[in-house]
Amino acid sequence: MHMDISPPPSVDIVVPVYNEEEMLPVFHRMLRQAVDGLPYAFTILYINDGSTDGTQQALERLAAEDERVALVELSRNFGHQAALTAGLDRAEADWVITMDCDGQHPPHLIPEMLHLAKLGYDIVITQRQESESLGALKRFTSDLFYRLINRLGDTHILPGAADFRLMSRTAVLGLRSMREYHRFLRGMVAWMGFRTVILPYQQPPRLAGKSKYSARKMLHLAANAIFSFSLVPLYFSLSLGGIFLLLAAAQALWVLSLWLRGAYDQLVPGWSSLMFVLLIIGGTLMIAIGFIGIYVGYIFQEIKRRPVYLVRSELRKRRSLEEYVSGPHD
Secondary structure (H helix, E strand, O other), rough: OOOOOOOOOEEEEEEEOOOOOHHHHHHHHHHHHHHHHOOOOOEEEEEEOOOOOHHHHHHHHHHHHHOOOOEEEEEOOOOOHHHHHHHHOOOOOOOEEEEOOOOOHHHEEEEEEEEHHOOOOEEEEEEEEOOOHHHHHHHHHHHHHHHHHHHHOOOOOOOOOOEEEEEEEEHHHHHHOOOOOOOOHHHHHHHHHHOOOEEEEOOOOOOOOOOOHHHHHHHHHHHHHHHHHOOOOHHHHHHHHHHHHHHHHHHHHHEEEHHHHHHEEEEEEOHHHHHHHHHHHHHHHHHHHHHHHHHHHHHHHHOOOOOOEEEEEEEEEOHHHHHHHHHOOO
């Protein structure tokens, strides 16, 4: 009797890496412990975001040991969001999971994420529960960022939700259709509006090393979040202009009333008050022009239609149905 063996559901795990040579073997071992034995066909897609250490060699060793590993090496460091985009562009599975390899996105949550996906959710967002171990400055800046973007933008971004999430094939295709150059994936995923569930977790410490997200990169991400999802800065500038117009009208009416009453002695100009008003108006104009300039710069970079990333090399093994069913070979 002939048995029709159909392939199991497929899952692609997209992991961007940048100068993570020392922690990659530890992370991959943790990841294997989490997914081995699950009834899914896994592909682990590592995106080397222009690492300058031995990360590429470490990834090639992992690919030689684990046939589920696929590699994409970018031509230079394009940034975390671009690296995630490179992985999502190559993900063809029924479900796609994105996560970092620093250990702060715990792989043991993957079975629960897949369970929620099978219940019908298109997006499973993990939400980091704030703890004292993060430090007061980190908690303050994180809270300030989410308060600011949610106050300024029309799309609500879940506080504590980074890029550790699961998406269905439908959600991934929707995200792929959004090809803007300045990318803030958390906002883009929230904007799509697919059926979403939140999975809270306690963030463990990093496996090794320090975070590659410098203050400069965090400010760049915050700027992308604000200027890509909000026009409030322009409305703010417009409001300030309206306020100063009202003040100018009030000043004109006051001067006119003095002329009508013949109180010419009260029209002696004050140098300090004049300079104060000029400085306020000049500063406001510079702020307004600066906001407009940022938006024009964003438009300029968008219309050039440069790619979000460039690929130096790729490695992806093709596996037969029997290999998918039997699992990885050690």
